[in-house]
Amino acid sequence: MSVAWWHWVASRDSLTHRLIQAAGEHPFRVQLLNExxxxxxxxxxxxxxxxPERRTWVREVALCVDDTPWVVARSIAPLGSRHAAPFRSLGETSLGSWLFRQPDLERGPIEISHAPRSIQGHTGLWQRRSVFRHSGWTVLVQEAxxxxMAEALGLPC
Structure with a gap:
């Protein structure tokens, strides 16, 4: 993996914030794909x-710049009022914009894959995932x- 990609894939800060900065003057938005x-x-x-049989709340979104998806994300939370409740009302708001405001947020290790699975028909060059914990709830966030994005930012494919 190139250093340029490593800065994106291994970063532990808010991907939403990084994408907004990279977009510059171009509009950033979250497109809800499935929930x-x-x-x-x-x-x-x-x-x-x-x-394995436990049902979960699944949310899939595209993080877009100029209406072009740069990243697709799949978030999984166990069903139950205290687990999935924060995610049910997000709509087209970024999970990251809410997540990284939580003072006791804990992020597990980042797992990186070069052969990610497709999310709503989008296959990434790199995929990462990690488990977040906050006040008794857990969510798995996967981002492809x-x-x-590589083309727009001049990152190697």
């Missing part, structure tokens, strides 16, 4: 330490960095 109760993939259940 609702669903069965997680096996590896997602394992990352959240959930039984798309070729359109």
């Amino acid at each position: 609702g109760s669903d069965q997680p993939y096996r590896d997602e259940s394992m990352a959240l330490l959930l039984p 960095f798309l070729p359109q």
Whole structure:
């Protein structure tokens, strides 16, 4: 992985904030692709330490600059009032803009993959994921960095 990509993929700060900065004068927005109760993939259940049959709240979004998706994200939270409640009302608001304002936020290790799974038909060049914890709830956040982002920022494909 190039140093330029490493700065994006390994960063532990808010990806939303970084994308807004990189967009400059171009408009940034979150496009909601899918949201609702669903069965997680096996590896997602394992990352959240959930039984495989446990239903979760799944939210998939595209983080867009100039209406072009740069990153697609898939967030998974266990169903239950205290776990999924914060995510049900986000709509087209960035999870990161809420998440990184939480004072007791804990972020687990970042797992990086060069062969990510497709999220709503988008396949990234790199994908990362980590588990976030805050006040008794847990969420798995997975982000795939798309070729359109690489092209716009001059990152190697």
